[in-house]
Amino acid sequence: MSDPGPRHPALPASGTESPPPPDPGAGKRMRFRSLGRRPPGLQWVALTALSALTVLGLELLHLPAALLLGPMAAAILVASAEGTVRVPTMPFYAAQGVIGCMIAHSIPVSTLAEIGRDWPLFLAGVAWTVVVAAALGWLLTRWRILPGTTAVWGFSPGAASSMTLISEAYGADVRLVAFMQYLRVVCVVVVASAVARIWVGPATHAPAVDWFPDTDWGGFAATMAVAAVGVAIALRLRVPAGPLLLPLVIGVTLQGLGWLTIELPPWLLAVSYALVGWAIGLRFTRPILMHAARALPRVLLSIFALIALCGAFAAVLVVFAGVDPLTAYLATSPGGMDSAAIIAASSRNVDLPFVMAMQTARVIVVILTGPSLARFIARRTGATGETPT
Secondary structure: OOOOOOOOOOOOOOOOOOOOOOOOOHHHHHHHHHHHHOOHHHHHHHHHHHHHHHHHHHHHOOOOOHHHHHHHHHHHHHHHOOOOOOOOHHHHHHHHHHHHHHHHHOOOHHHHHHHHHOHHHHHHHHHHHHHHHHHHHHHHHHOOOOOOOHHHHHOOOOOHHHHHHHHHHOOOOHHHHHHHHHHHHHHHHHHHHHHHHHHHOOOOOOOOOOOOOOOOHHHHHHHHHHHHHHHHHHHHHOOOOHHHHHHHHHHHHHHHOOOOOOOOOHHHHHHHHHHHHHHHHOOOOHHHHHHHHHHHHHHHHHHHHHHHHHHHHHHHHHHHHOOOHHHHHHHHOOOOHHHHHHHHHOOOOOOHHHHHHHHHHHHHHHHHHHHHHHHHHHHHHOOOOOOOO
16 A cells, blocks of 8 residues: 655645635725625715715815715715615605706706807707717727717716716616716816816805705795606606606796796705715626726726817807807816806806806707617617626
């Protein structure tokens, strides 16, 4: 019988394998991943506290959409820590209804009249921005940088919150659409702020928000009724993106007829933005975050190409329409309507009605044409809805 030789020192006497050497980072990872094992109440407390801190930081940096971006970023962190809480369906729909009324409030009759007076100019400006954004979205879709029609919705140069919410109803990945939309908004605002600073000097900051102002409770009740009725009809008829779009349409119509004064106190908007931000952010997974990180350089390059091409049309407005350069740049800037308004209002010698009219016209056109444009590009590129989970 042959000698089996000396026993390997790495094996115990029983012949079973010894446990692997301890991982010094395992304890930290276990603690980081243990959030999902905590009670839901504690997870909500952590999410709320982290959201408040993130919003405060973004506000100190004067970044746009802090009330939505902060909760969304906090929710992404909680989701990556394997948190299990989710925003209930009905509060999420109610928040969409409030945001629809908020968008309706930003489209007064005076703005529509401004568009009507110079409609060829506005039509050209809106068409240029929409076509350029669609072309860049088509390229990203064709090159399979982002799945499905995500790139088309992500580059839709309208209200970021509305485009993000509408995109989900038409099959796009709402997480990656939100990533693209708000990355674009931040980039556009940083560039626009720099242009305004160079052109007219440092801008004055917006006044502090009065979170609990005197409220017209009659107007508030009517606004809540519009939101509730719009959401109820949308759910009953299963209208795609209806919880956002129907309150918007009803609000614009009643406001234009003089039958409604939309009243939305800041605290309600903050709660609504937080609910939407949480609902989107809590859906993020590590594969989605890794996919977004890989796509980031090319998405950034496309965003700055969009900014440059919109700036080129601003130059056309200056040369051929006699529009003030800063007014033309802010009007054609493919960022958020609210942030463009803030920069324009805090800059000297800017035609604010012109800026708001161009931004509003683009939002209306994008909301109306977004679904059909996304479907057209999907057919042309053969895009599917596959996405990392």
